[in-house]
Amino acid sequence: MNFASLIGVEWGKLRRSKIFLILVLATVILWTPSVLNSELNFGMQAEGISPENNFFIQGFLAMTWFLFPAVMIVITVLQIQTERTDHGILKMLSLPVRTTKLCMAKFAVLVLFAAIQILMSVGTYYISAAVASHIQSYDFLLPPLFVFREAGMIWASSIPMLAVFWLLAVCIQTPIFSIGTGLASIVPSVLMINTKAWFAYPMAYPFFVITSEYGRLAANFSTAEIDLIPWLPTAALITAACLTVSCLRFGQAERR
Numbered sequence: 576m577n578f579a580s581l582i583g584v585e586w587g588k589l590r591r592s593k594i595f596l597i598l599v600l601a602t603v604i605l606w607t608p609s610v611l612n613s614e615l616n617f618g619m620q621a622e623g624i625s626p627e628n629n630f631f632i633q634g635f636l637a638m639t640w641f642l643f644p645a646v647m648i649v650i651t652v653l654q655i656q657t658e659r660t661d662h663g664i665l666k667m668l669s670l671p672v673r674t675t676k677l678c679m680a681k682f683a684v685l686v687l688f689a690a691i692q693i694l695m696s697v698g699t700y701y702i703s704a705a706v707a708s709h710i711q712s713y714d715f716l717l718p719p720l721f722v723f724r725e726a727g728m729i730w731a732s733s734i735p736m737l738a739v740f741w742l743l744a745v746c747i748q749t750p751i752f753s754i755g756t757g758l759a760s761i762v763p764s765v766l767m768i769n770t771k772a773w774f775a776y777p778m779a780y781p782f783f784v785i786t787s788e789y790g791r792l793a794a795n796f797s798t799a800e801i802d803l804i805p806w807l808p809t810a811a812l813i814t815a816a817c818l819t820v821s822c823l824r825f826g827q828a829e830r831r
Contacts, residue, residue: 584680602698627714634703635725647688651685655745678826679818685740686734733780780810786799
């Protein structure tokens with residue numbers, strides 16, 4: 576069985592789960608306050624940012640700091656628990672497929688779900704911006720090229736974070752501890768983006784990307800700029816290390 580087929584199998588297992596419901600609820604929860612409080616965006620002009628840019632940035636700040644990582648943690652644990660239920664993982668491990676390939680296929684599906692959530696957020700942003708535009712009689716809609724560029728950067732920067740979450744889910748057998756550890760790792764992101772060592776903390780990457788964009792759009796608000804060096808080498812090293820350990824540990828407890 577090739578890698579693409581394995582991804583298809585994993586996708587088939589999860590598409591009938593409650594994951595899509597979680598993604599939809601998360602996006603609705605994210606953008607509903609933005610619509611209800613859309614008039615507040617006009618008060619941010621003192622920071623040198625336009626109402627439409629502030630509407631977009633504030634929504635994605637909330638997403639990247641907590642909601643997006645939290646949903647990914649839950650989905651990661653659900654992926655693992657789906658296989659552990661009724662010892663399904665033992666059936667997988669009995670297949671003539673390398674454990675490493677099984678592990679990486681599951682991680683690839685996790686990365687796909689991350690892309691789906693971000694795309695859902697983009698779609699919901701445009702719906703919310705259209706509604707807010709109607710309510711406030713002001714155009715909150717931004718060009719798609721700008722919005723999708725930011726969404727793509729958030730997704731790409733989230734891959735090292737997802738590798739860490741996947742490692743936690745694989746290594747920690749108890750779901751509540753796995754979720755708790757993951758959620759606890761999100762909290763320091765606000766502190767880490769304000770330090771020179773932010774590049775060493777993957778959970779801060781998506782939040783740092785959108786915060787940096789905030790500083791670019793707001794003339795009177797300064798934020799740190801993204802330096803590709805040492806960020807990219809560090810991110811690649813962290814991702815590789817987490818996935819290597821995950822592949823080594825995947826199914827280890829069930830094989831005992």
